[in-house]
Amino acid sequence: MALRTRRGTSAPTRSAHCPHTRRPPVLSEHHNRVPQTTTRLTGQPTSGGVAIGRAVHLWPTPPAPPPPPVPVRAVDESARLKTAAAATAAVVRELREQTRARLGEAKAEIFDVQLALLADPEFLDRVHELIRTRAIAASAALREVTQAFTEELSATEDERFAARAADLRDLAERLETALACDATPAPEEFDGDVIIVAPELTPSQTAQLDLAHVRGFITELGSAHSHAAILARGLGLPAVMRVPQATTIIPRDTTLCLDGTTGEILLSPSLEQISACRKQLAHQSKARIGCARHPHRPSQTADGRPLPLGANVGRLEDITGAMARGAEHIGLFRSELSYLGRNCPPGEEELSTLYGAMLARAAPHAVTIRTLDLGGDKQVEALTPVHEANPFLGVRGVRLCLQQEVVFRAQLRALWRASVRGRLKIMLPMVTVVAEVRTVRKWLAEERAGLVSRGEPVARDLPLGIMIETPAAALTADALAREVDFFSIGTNDLTQYTMAADRLNGQLAHLQAAHHPAVLQLIQRAVEAAHRHGKRVSVCGEMGSHALGLPVLDGLGVDEISMPPDLIPEARARLARLDHAANVRLARECVGLGSAEQVAAAVAATSA
Structure with missing residues (x-):
């Protein structure tokens, strides 16, 4: 599946002794007429930043024909x-x-x-x-x-x-x-600034992209979790994925403006739109230079309001890179990844060693470990229920933890044993009722008492927080705030449940905007309830790293934000250009609007 341009690069050479041959890439004879008016497309934001370039189509090489049906040894x-x-x-x-x-x-x-x-x-x-x-x-x-x-x-x-x-x-x-004895295909070469449009990019192709000319890419397939997406973020290459029929809709050689932060693509943009995009590019370049010089400066707005930026990680190895990019804390460690892809759950000893190493590596910064978050789109045969009609509305998150008491208590003991190695905070996923929090507090106290009785060193106390991921949690935030030490808003699931739109369903992408006023009103309610009780609120969903989300979340009073480590430097630079007082006015306006499009327009107007 090596990719070729429609320009028609030649096929790789073959050794003379090779018994098989491969067909050269199919070259399209279809020439689309470049549209005269601007067309706007949207897809899944994958790698932040803006780009301007000429569309270049890349297509998979057709597989070699099957060998002749002769007997083989x-x-x-x-x-x-x-x-x-x-x-x-x-x-x-x-x-x-x-x-x-x-x-x-x-x-x-x-x-x-x-x-x-x-x-x-x-x-x-x-x-x-x-x-x-x-x-x-x-x-x-x-x-x-x-x-x-x-x-x-x-x-x-x-x-x-x-x-x-x-x-x-x-x-x-x-x-x-x-x-087939073919030579390994050489990386593609391009002239001028180009934006690749392809059905899919593999990790190999992404890693070898020529950054002297490639300014970004658009694919029909893929996701923010793919290795191509991770590499794009590491390369600082704007990317948008899951754009249906992109290779059909976007004519080759069309001028494109691509925003990998919002997922927006402009075909044949106007001179004014190109000028605005170039202005964003200049800010982007200046921000990256500033971040490289000062990666560890505190995150705050231009008028001095602190808004610490943390990292979302899933592995011990991620912490070093997160700190190098200026993370001020680990806002989310996905502990469920330790349970995936294995026949039996990890034991208490294994988990305690992992958590302790994480705390030591992140010190003196705090680490928030989300307890086992399985169910929904994360299934483990030995733990999650089988044949649920709708797993996203089933036994997931803390509900599963309370059902799998033996497994969950082992994790709680591991957390207590690791607590002496650094600053640990515990976060419960998918909480919807107060009773769930009270049960976990009781079990935490019982497990601590048991460890102390055996002479195990443990912390005196551990902050316990919950994720606000459902309208139920946001609407009862006052009652929940009395039971916990902090909130963390998971904007991905909160958006999914508020808008009744499966976030894995590409056909509903237009309903998956976390900046929709309905979602913003729930975030506002949760923040205000937490602050009434003296509790802090963080956001750990994708919204916090978006150019659309950052000013609104700051204006709503969110206290901390965590995001993929690669996005921290740019978010810190963006935050430093914002004015908190202006963001407060913007947030008040946005919660009263009627659509996500109106919110996007309001944010764009303030940053123009």
């Missing part, structure tokens, strides 16, 4: 597959090293997924088995197994697992290239 085909796997591993390791030198170790680890797949017996052993039992060519067996694996990954409701299908397709393409 299974032993020979298996040997070819082993040779191809070794060659592919060498290529991936080289790409990993290039990525490490360019973006650092954390981003280079993305290619460890492909190396792990090559070492995973479940994948290649199944290919060898097909070769042996059906006497078919290695390439045919590889395609059949790859298709089965990618269909299984793509069918899951968890975006993170579905996104791994792109990794597998990337790896399979490299294996097919090696089997």
Whole structure:
């Protein structure tokens, strides 16, 4: 699935002794007429920033035709597959090293997924088995197994697992290239400033993009959790994904203005729109230079209101990079990732060691660990209910924790044991009623007493907070604020439940705007209730990192925001240009508007 431009770059060369041939890329004869009026598209914001460039279409290379139906010797085909796997591993390791030198170790680890797949017996052993039992060519067996694996990954409701299908397709393409004796395709070369428009970009292609010319990209598939998206953020490359039929709607050579923060794309923008985009580009460039010089300066508005920016992480290794980007705390550690992809839950000892290492690495900054948040789009066979008609409205978050008492109490003990290593805060997901908080407080007290009786060192107390993710929690925020130490607003789920729009359903993207007035009114209610009781409020959903969201959240009185680490420097620079008093006036206006579009227009008017 190496990508080619519609300009028609040549196919890679083949060794003379190679027994198989591959078709060159299909070159489209379709020439779209560039529209004379501006067209506006929207997709999933994936990597922040703005870009201006000429649209360049990239298409997957058609797979090689199947080998002629002649008898093959299974032993020979298996040997070819082993040779191809070794060659592919060498290529991936080289790409990993290039990525490490360019973006650092954390981003280079993305290619460890492909190396792990090559070492995973479940994948290649199944290919060898097909070769042996059906006497078919290695390439045919590889395609059949790859298709089965990618269909299984793509069918899951968890975006993170579905996104791994792109990794597998990337790896399979490299294996097919090696089997066909083709040279590894060279990275594409471009003239001028371009924005790539493609069905999908693989991690390999993203890592090798020519930043001298590529200013951003748009894809029909993918998600913010994909490795291509993570690499784009590391490269500082604006990107928008999940734009249906983008390669059909966007004519090649069209001038585009792309906003990876809002997900907005302008086709054939007016001179005024281009001027506004260039102004944003100048701010963006200035902000990045300033952030590079002062990565650890406190986050505050131009008129001095502090708004600490923290990081959302899922692994111990993420903390070092988050702190290097100026994170002032870890606002969300997704503890459920330790439970995914395994046959039995992690034990108390394993969890305690992990949490303690996290606290020590982040010290002296605070770390907020969200307790087990499974269910919905994160299913674990041993723990989550089977055959729920609607998992998003089922046993998930704290509801699951209270049902799985043995597993949850083990996590609570692990948290207590780690608490002496740093500044720990505990956060409960998907709380909707006061009784859930009271039960967890009781269990926390019981587990602490048990550890103290055995002579285990533990903290005297741990701050306990909850996520505000449902209208029920926001509407009863006064009662909940009396029971907890802080709120953290999860704008992704809060938007989903307020707008009754599944956030994984691309057809409902127009209803998934966290800046909709209905969502803003619930955030306002939660913030005001918390402040009446002297409690702080953070936001850990995607809204906090968006140019649309930051001024409104500041104006609503949010006390802290956490986001993906890569977005912190730009958000800090953006915050430093904002005036809190003006943001308060803006927020008052926005909560009274009638649509997300009106809110976006109001924010744009204040920043013009």
